[in-house]
Structure formats: C-alpha cells, structure tokens
Amino acid sequence: MRLPVPDVVPAAEELGRVHFVGIGGAGLSGIARIMARRGVPVTGSDDNDTPFLAPLRELDVPVSIGYDAAHVGDADTLVVTTAARDDNPEVVAARAAGKTLLPRSAGLKSVMAGQRVLAVAGTHGKTTTTSLLAVALIEAGADPSYAVGGVLTATGRNADLGAGEHFVAEADESDGAFLVYDTHAAIVLNVEADHLDIWGTEEAYALAFDEFVDGIDLDGFLVCVVDDPGAARIAARQREAGRRVVTVAVDAGTADLQARDLRKVGNGTTFTVVRGTETLGEVALRIPGRHYVADALAALAMGLELGHEFAALARGLGSFVGTGRRMEAKGEAGGVRVYDSYAHHPSEIRGDIEAGRSLAGAGRLIVAFQPHLVSRTRIFAAEMGEALGAADEVVVLDVYVAREEPDPDVTGALVADAVPLPAERVRYVADRTAVVEALVSVARPGDVVLTLGAGDITALAPQVVAALEARG
Template sequence: MRIPVPEEVLPASELGRVHCVGIGGAGISAIARIMARRGVPVSGSDDHDTPFLPALRELGVACHLGYAAEHVADADTLVVTTAAREDNPEVLEARRRGLRVLPRSAGLAAVMAGSRVLAVAGTHGKTTTTGLLTSALLAAGLDPSYAVGGVLTATGRNADAGADDLFVAEADESDGAFLVYRPHAAIVTNVEADHLDNWGTEEAYHQAFSDFAATIDRDGFLVCVVDDPGAADLARQAREQGLEVVTVGESTEADLRVHDLVLDGSTSRCRVSRDGTDLGDLTLRIPGRHYVLDAVAALAMGLRLGCAFDALVAGLSGFTGTGRRMELKGEAGGVRVYDSYAHHPVEIRGDLEAARALAGEGRVVAAFQPHLVSRTRIFGTAMGEELGAADEVVVLDVYVAREEPDPSVTGRLVADAVPLPAGRVAYVDDLGAATRELAGRARPGDLVITLGAGDVTTVGPEVLALLAAAGGA
C-alpha cells in the first residue's frame, strides 16, 4: 500500500494513541517498541504471529492477530506497513474516521525526531551493519536508540530507546523510506540495482541514493565502502557537493583500509589502517569478507564520532549477528544448519562464500526461495548462477509477498540456471518437499543453509528435526 509522507512529521509524543498495522514486521515492531518505551500508548495488528511480538506484549502493547476495524478503537494515528493491502479494514476505518495515517517511514521519522540520526543504507548488508554499529557504540560507552531489521543476538531485541541523542537506524531504500530521515551521518555499504518493482530502472535506483546523500546534514558526513563501484561513485558525487566523506575498503584509495584479511571458519580477521597509519587488529565472530567491510564501515563512523578504536573494536568483536543473517539454527547428525535472509545475487554469493569457509572439509547444501516475482524476473538467472557455489542446491518456487503471481515467472527460472549437474539440483514447490530434500542430501560434516527473505526460514528447524529423528541427535 502506498501512503504519502505528510509535509510535516510530528514527533511521536504528539501523535496521540498509535495503532500499528503490520506490527509483527521488523520495521513496524521496532517503531512500536520505541514508542512504548517512551510512554506513547500503542497497539497493533498483524495477520500472523511473529518472533517480534512476545517482546512487545511484555511491554504491555496489545498485539491483535488478524485485521479488523474494531482494532483501531480510540487510536489517533495509524502507522502502516507497505505490505498492507488496499482493502485492509483497519486502514479503511481510519480513513473513514479521518485519522492521521502514516507510512512506516514517517512512523520511524516520528520516533527519531530530535535525535542525531545515524542512518545505515545500501542494497545489501544494512541489517548487519546497523547491528555492528549499535554494538560498537554501546561498547564505546554511548547509549543510542536503535532500530534494526533483525533481532540483535546480544540484546534479543530489534529496537530500543536509549538515553543519548543518537539514533542508529536501518534506512530502507526499497520504497524510498530512507529519503525521509534527514540523518546527521550515514553509511552506504553498496549500491547495486534492486527493488526495480518500485524504482523502475537501474538509473532511478542509483539516483535515489544520490538523493539520500543530499538529505544528510551539511555539517555531518557519509561513510562509503568504496570496494563497491556504486558506493564509490556515490562517494565521489557527495564530495563534489561539499559533503565530508569517509571511505573504507580493501582498496588502496580507502581512508580506512582493510589489510591481511583472513577468513577462518566462523571468524574473520584483518588489520586496519587510517591514512597509512596502522590502527590495529579486528577479529569478528561472523564469517565472510562482506561482513568485514560492514564492520569497518561501522568502525569508521564510530571513529568519526570521536570514539576510541579499542572500545569500538571490542564491540565489533563481541557482535554475534542478527536473526536471519548467517544464523546458526542448530546441529543434528553431524550436520550444521544455518539460515540467511539473502535474496539478491550478490547476497547469495557473499553468504555462500561464508558458508564455504564454515563448512571446512564438508559440503555446502543450499536451499533457496526466490522473493518477489519482479525480482525473480530480473535477477533469476543470476541467482541460479550464484547458487552454483554450493555443492547441492534445492530451489523453491517464488515467495510472492506483495505482488500478484505470474505463471511465467517461477523458481524453475532459477533452478535451470544453476551450473551444477542435474542430479545435484532439485526444484520443489513446497516447504515440506524442500525439508525432505535437504535432509536426504545432507550427510555428516555438511553444512545446510536456507536462503531467502520468505518463509523458507521455517525449513531449517524442520531439517534438524528430521535428522534428529533419523538417530543423529
């Protein structure tokens, strides 16, 4: 559902009683949690239970399952997920009564009002980088508010209200939400075309990031990972427009540079220098080159804010991840099972590289569920090609989400592009079949990974249950 952002976004304290449509999602639940922690009366509804709801209920937030006009009750303001349908009864009721109706982006802007916003944007890596930055700042003695697109393992929450004036926010470009936030400073991890169902063209998508950089405070700054061509181009543009830019990466052109990168099982190590001066070592408890670059971007922002290198590194080193980002689900029968939100070819490549490092001598057995018809139409072949980095692959049908199905665009498009022998690639059309395929293909020493932004996340625990039932627990 498209809801316009009002010309003036009121602070959350002036919104009255707030009802959140889609409160079970990562973004809306974060807004609701911060509102509740600040004393704003808030309730919400979702069409199904999610892992974010128990923590909200503990704060006294009424979370309804299912949508109904009566749930709006005496609300003054609705905050609505982009996934809501046009005929949502709660939105229709709010409009009938003339209530204030805000999109998710404006709801987040309302809770950020009066804060120095540190926004984390990029096609890939936003959630992990937001989590890394939050962990680093907390270790450096700061107490920021934060809103992350996944649960931080360290805190068990995806959002909280801190005592400082800093607000760390994941800035989502998918629907243009990040153009609303007016940050003091921002990180851009990479810029590579995605969400073309909204932006239409690759050029429009890149222009959105240029527009985002133009919203940063003129006395603020931008951190860009210049190993990525799109982010490097954005850094160049921003500097030409007079914005302070800090660049990071393995590139010799980077201000904060990564040296001697080593991926060793579940850890990653490197040295970091700034303008040619060695700063010290960084060791992460998460695997993968892309996560190292995310961490160094967070380090660069913390250093620019005046935090000590050692304190920031301690926070980064203690970071153990966020939900659905190379998340270990368990082990049974000598098989480890991981889950990842990867849904774009670049993300698939990065997470399979990390999975390979984790697997050691074992094989990588991957299941992938394409997300969105439009994304699969554009990137399906590239998705399949990247999945060829695994040893065995199971591809599911498209998770349709907010779009209508297209019989000509299915998971078969992805499966047919996987460059592995036919016997090592399976195409299935339901979660149960995917579970059975994975459990049947996996053997002791292997690593199983489920990839995708849809409900494929439920498959991992079922695979573990099958393996355990087979006598491998």
C-alpha cells in the same frame, strides 16, 4: 499500501494514541517498541503472531491477531505496513473516521525526533551493518537508540530507546523510506539494481541514493565502501561537492580506512585496520565472510568519525554474534550444521555462500534457496542461478510472491535451470513440504545446510534440524 508522508511529521509524543497495522513486522514492531518506551499509548494488530511481538508484550502493548475495525478503538493515529491491502478493515475504518494515517517511514521519523540520525543504506548488508554500529557504539558508551530490520542477538530486540544523542537506523530504500529521514551522517555500503518493481529502472534506483546523500546535514558526513562501484561513485561525487567523506575498503588500496591481512579464525574473521600509514589494531569478528568485514569496517569508520576510541569500537564489533536471519545458526544434528540467512539478491547469495563455504571447511555446502518476488526473479533468475553454482548441492523452491500477483511463467524453475552444476546436484522442488526431505536425503556428517531467502523459507531450518535428529 503506499501512504503519503506528511510535509511535517510530528514527534511521537504529539501523535496521541497510536495503533500499528502490521505490528508484527520487523519495521513496525521496532517503532512501536520505542514509542512505548517513550510513554506513547500503543496498540497493534497483525495477521500472524511473529517473534517480534514477544518484546512488545513484555511492555504490556496490547496486540491483536487478525484485522478488525474494532481494533482501532480510540486511536488518533495509525502507522500502516506497506504490506497492508487497501481493503484492510482497520485502515478503512480509520479513513472513514478521519484519523491520521502514516507509512512506516513517517512513524520511524517520529521517534527519531530530538536525536541525530546515523543512517545505514545500501542494496545489501544494511541490517548487519546497522547492528554492528549499534553494538559498537553501545560498547563505546554512547547509548544510542536504534532500529534494525532484524533481531539483534546481543539484546534480543530489533529496536530500543537509548539516552544518547544518536539514533542508529537501517535506512530502507525499497519504498523510498530513506528519503524521509533528517540524516546527520550516513553509511552507503553498495548500490546495485534492486526493487525495480518500485523504482522502474536501474538509473532511477541509483538516483534515489544520490538524493538520499544530498540530504545529509551540512555539518554531517558520509562513509562509503568503495569496493563497490556504486558507492565509490557516490563518494567521489560527494567529495567534489565539498562533503566530508570517509572511504573504506577491503579490496581497494586507496581508501581512508582499510582492512588488511584477513584471516579465518574459528567461525569468524580477524583483520588488521589501517588508516593512512597508521595501523590502528585488529578486529576479531565472530561471523564469517569477507562481506561482513566490509560491513564492520564501515561501522568502525562511523564510530571513529564520531570521536570514539578504536579499542572500544573493536570490542563492540568483536562481541557481535549476529542478527536474526543473517547467517544465523539454527542447530546441529547428525554432524550436520544448519544455518539460515535472508539473502535474496545475487550479490547477497554470493556473499553468504562464500561465508557458508568457510564454515563447511572440508565438508560440503548444501543450499536451499527460495526466490523472493516475481519481478525480482524475472529480472535476476540467471544471476541467482549463477551465484548458487558455488554450492555443492542446490535445492530451489518456488517463488515467494509477497506483494505481487503470481505469474505462471516466473517460477523457481527459472533459477534452477540457470545453476551451473550437474543436473543431479540441482533440484527444483515446487512443493515446499518436500524441501526438508530433499535436503536431509543428501546431507551427511561434516556438511553445512544453508537456507536462503527473504520469504518463509526461514521456517524450514528448524524442521531440517529436527529431521536430521530423527534420522540419527
């Protein structure tokens, strides 16, 4: 369901009693938590009991499982997930009663009121970079509010209210939400075609990013990772327009802030940070992968531009142990380590497979991938398969349909057929219940098993660990 954003979004305290339809999602649960912390009366419902609900129950937020018109009660405002259907009984009842209906983006904007927004945008890496920035600023003593699209391992929460002047927000482009916020400063990590079911064309998708950065405060600034051509284009355009821009890079040699001398240390990566001719020092990340170095460098650049000391920011980055569903360790059994990650776009798959290879060392990397969305699979199946070819063994599930209708011509077989590995090392397993057995049958001591995808494949990783334990 796509709801219009009002021309004026009131502050959270002006919304009255607020009911969340889809409160168990990563986005709405975070907004609800901040509202509750600000003293706003909050209730919510969802069709599933998700991990995001436990922190809300700790705040005594009433949560109902299942949708029913009676759950709306005396709420004045409803904040509604984009996943809600038009016939959702709570939405239907609220409309009939003339209550205010807000999309997620407007709900988030309402809790940003009174703080300067630091927005993290990009096709990939938003959740990790937003988390890195929040942790770095917390270590630097800034005490920001934050809202992240995953659970921040350091705090066990996906959002919280801070006493500082800044609000760190993951700025989602998928439904245009990032165009709603009043942004003081922003990070653009990358711009690659995605969510074309919403935007229609690659050009329209890229133009949305232009509109986003054009809306940054005149006294604000922009950080761009110029290793990515899309972000580099935005940086050049904004500098030409007179915007304060900080460029960062792992590969490009002319950026304002650069990561050099990357070294694998344990399960993480250590690198040296250089600004112009000055060596600022080292950052030791506890997460693997070159793409995470770029994320950390962007967060560091924003922290430095806000006036914080390098040493404090580097400590914060070094303390970061991950975000839920981003190369998240799920367990080890029988000498096999199991990880889960949210990657669903070809570039994300490539990055996480690189990180997985680093973790595997001399062992093999076994990947199970669940394509997400019919439209994305139709467009990117060949590229997904190509990216998966960097693993040693691949299991491809059927498409997680999500907000679209199934298409019998668009299945996981399109991806499996595109994987450039010998046929005996690639399996298309349409029956989800058979995936765990397929993974365990090929895993041996020293291997890493990595489950990838934005759908419900995340539930399989613990089952793989359990099956490995049972195998002995």
